[in-house]
Amino acid sequence: MQALYSAPETLIRTPSHYCPGCGHGIAHRLLAEIIDEWGIRGKTIGLAPVGCSVLAYNYLDIDMCEAAHGRPPAIATGIKRVHPDNVVFTYQGDGDLAAIGMAEIVHAASRAENITVIFINNAIYGMTNGQLAPTTLLNQRTTTTPEGRNPLTHGYPIRICELLATLEGASFLARTSLSSPKDVLQTKEALKKGFKTQIEKKGFSLIEVLAPCPVYWRMSPVESLKFIEEKMTQTFPLGVFKDWEKTVSAPGGQATKV
């Protein structure tokens, strides 16, 4: 008998702490597949900060550093400056990256820091049971916006790719989704491009991944995937916002499809 499909070696076989239908498991697996396929386990260093993915080191068999809330781009900077030839990535949620860690991500991008950022955007604080995130959609209900996000009191969702696209230091910026097998494969391609950007020392790369959080969206896993396709992508259009290999997108301009 021949195995046609199996778990990547870099993915540790252990019970997951993630909720049913959560997107983190898929994203972890994609990372592990790329690390295996490219044979870079021995030179990859990952950072997982406070948030649901703080335990990412339980699942990825690589050198890993836990990070304080919002600080992975700063810590990754410190690591990368010591080991410029290693592959250093951060794996951050929307609260971590777009709220408490906004200064760190903007400045890492503006420095063209040669790291890869995987930004999991599920529009909610999952670990602390479902509060408003900077990327929460208008009218979306959370435990701290029980009547829905009202722009007059809670402001508007922040579009990270569009924001960072204004910075000369950002070399590759893409937004993908985990809502269908096709989107998962496109996410994998975008992640590869991010790592390629870093390995070829082309500067800062960030892949924003729209991911489901069925438990705190109060939806079934299937409904949550539909929510990404029908609602989230309205606020967060998929596409490539910056690509050092092509001259796409004027700052804030139209995204081109991956």
Added chain:
Amino acid sequence: MKSSNNKKHLLTGNEAAAEAAILAGCRHYYGYPITPQNELINHMAIRMPQVGGTFLQAESEIAAVYMAYGGAAAGARVMTSSSGPGISLMQEGISYLAGSELPCVIVNVQRGGPGLGDISPSQADYFQAVKGGGHGDYHNIVLAPASVQEIADLVYDAFDLADRYRNPVMLLGDAQLGQMMEPVEFRKTPRTHQAVKRWALTGAEGRARNIVKSFYPVKGELEAFNIRLQRKYRAIEQEEVRYEEVNTQGAEIILVAYGTCARICKEAIRRASGTGLQIGLLRPITLWPFPKEPLRRLAKKARAFCVVEMSAGQMVEDVRLAVLDRCPVHFYGRMGGGVPSSREILKKVLNILAPEGTLELEIPEIPTELGKGLYFSTIP
């Protein structure tokens, strides 16, 4: 400047700290501008590129301490520096450094507080440095230099201690020490105990992966980790206490002071010589671990202690804890950028010896026109 050895350089304390760090093998410095430590960051900006190191001006002190955290996790000797308000911002990161057991050297060139305060010398960050500052049960190793030469010497030691104990080490100076210029000679061969850091993040090539973390979510694990941390702290208390004694033999009054205040206390002792007043000084060089034992020993003979600080009275609490009620502990402090003069200290000493004012003493004037305000003795 060239780091040629066996040569005296005239440097500010801030520059000496930066240069000593480079000589101690530090090649990664992250900082953010704040007075009165700017000479340090400026010196690093010039020197790091010359020695193939990394200098990076971070977007905040928060980012600076976490860049240092990253460098430490990657196995390098790293330094960051700041002053009061910036050090406050770094406290979260310092707690994480302690919790992840990462070696890192942090320089605090203290200024007046609270809040924005001012940029004058102060020692009001003692509690923050020595008692924790950040969250959780942890200790920094805290070194308190009293001259530019000692800043250079202690910076070497700070890196060694940080590596040996995998612990943050804070060098606690102040605006006076940071900004004043003195001759300094850099040790020819800095003692280096650059350990092989098997725990560092280098990529898991040919070995099991390493994880740098301070998160212990499984019940019982965190307590076990804390017990191990405390054992380490007890070992540091056993091994690393440093202090200087001046004139303590037969002294009636023992002054206790560190850093700038210790310099002024030495001046007070010098001015009192020949007057019949027997004044000694115990100068803690490590503020944590604190020199409790020498204080207890001196408490058996001295009539009283007088702690002198540029604060409302912070280290005095540790002196009282050390000597308990074996000996009275008095305090003289200036706050908010005020610096005690040797005359003020001698007046306080007289007041302790004869509270009713029966004891008069002709205090000789300082033999220099610098005399009125700050005056540092040449006693080494």
